[in-house]
Amino acid sequence: MKHLALIIFTALLVIACKNNANQNVQDNTKTQDSINASLEGTWELVGFYNYINNKVSDSFNPSTGYRQVKMYTSTKVMWSKNVPTDSTEWFGYGYYNINGDTLTEVLDYGSKMMKKIINERKEFKYELDLKENTFSQIEVDDEGNRIYSENYKRIE
Template identity: 45%
Template sequence: MKKLLGLVFLMLILVAGTELSSPEPQNNNTLEGTWELVSFNNYDGNNEVTTLPATEGYRQIKMYYNGKVMWTRYVPTDSIEWFGYGSYIATDSTLTEKLEYMSASMRKIANENMEWQMELVFDGDKYSQIFTDEEGNRINSENYKRID
């Protein structure tokens, strides 16, 4: 009986060690994953770009999985809640998010169909979602890094 318990214990250690040492490889060729906002770009229309880092304590996290998107924003100096949930479609150069559920503060500024179409610049562990005007001119962007 002691040998059987010892064998079971040894197998559990080996299985646990294997799971810890060999995680599934991360696919950096997809938007699927968890992202943190690191900076903003402002475009002035004359090919000038101003990059602003996120302020200290500010956190915005986005998660993309199985065609769904969820995001939340924390601003330490602001008691207003910002979050949303919905679906997304990403191509090589575009990102479309359609929210189904969102905070009251987000609902106040949302467009009628709660859909946002953005230019997408994707580079493995970082991406930018770029907002454009009606003529396709860049206005500003949110720039993210992969955290999972």
């Protein structure tokens, strides 16, 4: 009888440890998926889409030498743009929030040209399409129709 109780106890202990190990693997997978889908990091603009009737109607790449980079921490955003044919400086800094598939950026300050825009409009809302190593911020009109998007790839 003692021997049977010991076998049952050992079997229950093995099953409990196995379930706990499986739970830890699942928890780690969820954590990894959350990290992979995070906006945190450094991103470079790779192209644009124009939309008609909420479908991509045209796509194009930035012109030669044009470069735009965005950097996100857990709460802050900073971006800069280099346009070789334009001597105007373009950058902005502020904070962001993601709510479902909506990305909201609120800029605190920016370059001289951007400051003019920030004085009229500080908050920028986009539809967000976020994948592990790419994201698109999609401008929508007042009726929720897609207008255009900036498409980025993760560079760090």
